[in-house]
Amino acid sequence: MKIAELADRALYGAARVWNRRSMAAVAERDGHVQFEATVAAVTDLNPSMRRITLAAPEFGQYALAGPDEYFGLLMPGADGRLHLPDAERINVRAAVAEMAEEEQPGLRWYTVRELRRATSELDVDIVTHGDAGPGSAWAVRAKVGDPVGFRSGGALYTAFDPARQLFVADETAVPALLAILQERSRRRLPGLGDAVQVHVEVPAAEMLEGLDLPAEVTVHLRGDEDPGTAVLAALTADPSLTEGFDYAWACGEAGLATSVRRHLVSVGMEKRDITFSGYWKLGAARG
Numbered sequence: 001m002k003i004a005e006l007a008d009r010a011l012y013g014a015a016r017v018w019n020r021r022s023m024a025a026v027a028e029r030d031g032h033v034q035f036e037a038t039v040a041a042v043t044d045l046n047p048s049m050r051r052i053t054l055a056a057p058e059f060g061q062y063a064l065a066g067p068d069e070y071f072g073l074l075m076p077g078a079d080g081r082l083h084l085p086d087a088e089r090i091n092v093r094a095a096v097a098e099m100a101e102e103e104q105p106g107l108r109w110y111t112v113r114e115l116r117r118a119t120s121e122l123d124v125d126i127v128t129h130g131d132a133g134p135g136s137a138w139a140v141r142a143k144v145g146d147p148v149g150f151r152s153g154g155a156l157y158t159a160f161d162p163a164r165q166l167f168v169a170d171e172t173a174v175p176a177l178l179a180i181l182q183e184r185s186r187r188r189l190p191g192l193g194d195a196v197q198v199h200v201e202v203p204a205a206e207m208l209e210g211l212d213l214p215a216e217v218t219v220h221l222r223g224d225e226d227p228g229t230a231v232l233a234a235l236t237a238d239p240s241l242t243e244g245f246d247y248a249w250a251c252g253e254a255g256l257a258t259s260v261r262r263h264l265v266s267v268g269m270e271k272r273d274i275t276f277s278g279y280w281k282l283g284a285a286r287g
Contacts, residue, residue, distance in 0.1 A: 024275045027066040027155040034087040039146040045210035060120040066155025067183035068176035074149025075106035075138045082147045108135035111176035125175040162246035167198040170252030192216035201231040228256030254278025
């Protein structure tokens with residue numbers, strides 16, 4: 001086994017230990033896959049959200065680890081061509097960094113909105129913000145026929161059994177949230193209401209247009225304030241909004257996710273009953 005692979009295994013082993021001690025159980029994939037896909041369709045859901053449909057024969061046999069599965073999107077490098085990193089490496093970021101600079105693909109992580117194995121297609125909904133970051137820059141220019149790389153990841157949501165559940169998301173986590181709610185509906189589990197409460201925070205209501213967000217979702221508008229500001233204020237102001245839940249899922253900007261988790265722990269929820277993830281960090285490049 002290569003030294004680099006040993007280092008990868010040690011790093012990811014440590015990460016798994018930390019996860020098991022600090023948050024709810026996640027879905028771990030046994031091995032990973034990497035392959036090339038092609039842009040099959042581009043749809044603007046609203047001025048800030050673009051749906052990219054990817055097609056590849058491998059999607060016909062692909063099985064999701066969970067409804068909020070995340071994956072690595074590998075984009076053409078500085079030379080304009082798509083070069084994929086060593087598929088055997090566990091640490092894909094390290095594998096990309098070791099490639100020639102002009103060949104290094106852009107790498108950003110997104111969640112699967114929908115997988116259609118019957119047509120070998122996968123949808124990913126991407127929040128766009130102009131050229132501020134390689135993911136958005138690629139998404140706003142994406143066109144049918146463009147090549148991309150797909151790198152499998154894992155999933156966070158596995159909590160189908162807990163009775164009362166609380167979900168908190170920002171605009172970047174809405175696709176994953178909707179995928180979870182869709183899977184719960186498919187399994188005929190309780191929907192939104194007393195058993196399942198959902199809070200979504202966005203800068204402006206227009207960011208939710210075209211997403212088919214259920215009417216029962218509570219929407220918090222933060223305007224120009226920092227992510228997490230509006231939803232955390234609401235949750236802390238009304239204790240009934242966080243009482244009696246058996247499980248919570250908080251994802252989106254890192255500050256939002258961690259502050260919601262911190263508040264839930266402060267009101268008595270166990271860390272092992274909370275899933276949280278920073279999809280991006282304010283002031284840093286989105287990953």
